[in-house]
Amino acid sequence: MPIMQTAAQKWLRDITSASRLIMPDLLARERFLSSQKWFGYRFMSPLAATLLFAKHYREGYKQYLRFNVDAELARNATGISLNVPEKPCTAFTQLWIARQKADERGLPYDLIIRFGFEFAGRRRRKNPPRPIQLFSNSNTEDAWNCEIEKYLEEHLPLVVEQLSELPQYRLEHDRGLPTQVEFREFMWTYTLSSDKPWSNRIGQQCIERRQLPLRRLLAQVERSYRRGVLTEVRHSRRHGSFEPAAQVDLPPIAFAPACLGLPASYMPASSECTNCPFAAKCGVIAASVSERMICKHGTVSPIANARLLNRREKTRERVRKHRLNKKACLVPAENRV
Structure with a gap:
């Protein structure tokens, strides 16, 4: 099979899997993040980027255990799965959100993950931080921001050198993108x-x-x-x-761009799509993915539809209990069991 066809098919599989596993509001953010993330990930699908983030997280997780907990425990520890789940799950959604947080800051995954684990180690956390915990919170924001600036001064130049591996940025492939x-x-x-x-x-x-x-x-x-x-x-x-x-x-x-073909991310009237040279192609792919999802799952977003049905079911259950309680209150006291 030609390499060009294989690459396009893999991209299509990635965005189809993302539409199946991730809520539309998170996928919509990929449109903005595609131009904010570190240069090394801008030609990578969001799913592929999330799996790369997971790989670096596992490496940091094992190193954290090795130096802060137990070397023997670190040898067999995984911390997180590197596979695409069959069904939507909280762990994968949290991993996706953590990767988006790194993209918001425009930093390389391995660098921000190493820093996150080192920062947690200095604060003597009992357990290794989960992916979403690698970033600052309301209690650590000032210290976290101050420390990462120092960390970047020392380590970012080494990461910049790795950008030489990407042929999309070489002059012979310059398209003025x-x-x-x-x-x-x-x-x-x-x-x-x-x-x-x-x-x-x-x-x-x-x-x-x-x-x-x-x-x-x-x-x-x-x-x-x-x-x-x-x-x-x-x-x-x-x-x-x-x-x-x-x-x-x-x-x-x-x-x-990283958001190409994501139905939840494609919005022709947005500034990102209006100025994107791939907008027309993106619309065609997004429509194709939507059609595939509807044919297979009956909806463009199975996870959003499942949550909607779950909310409706809970609402019906609350209404049923409320009516039973109201009916019970109307029964005379001497007739109640």
């Missing part, structure tokens, strides 16, 4: 603020990773030093440094 433009400006600012020699910055960003245009970055070097910088770059290349990343073909779906 809003995310690509924002990424380019982020890397531009990051590179200019670096204290590395100019030859290293140009070699890495323009030749090895191909994320920034050579002429634009070279123009930032003082004119009298440019020739020397290029000479150093060429010399390093001859000795094996700055090896260009391999060029890869990408299917169209590889450039899709």
